[in-house]
Amino acid sequence: MLMNGEASNNWGVIMAGVIITIISPLLVFFILQESFLRGFALQSEK
Secondary structure (H helix, E strand, C coil): CCECCCCCECHHHHHHHHHHHHHHHHHHHHHCHHHHHHHHHHHHHC
């Protein structure tokens, strides 16, 4: 887990988890960026 028995943080594991958590939605956004922008443009035309 993220804390060992001596109650100190294992920052390497914490940072790896943060990066994995942040990269997933960013990848989805960049892959679907054109669709997102097209949808926003269509909403603004109404």
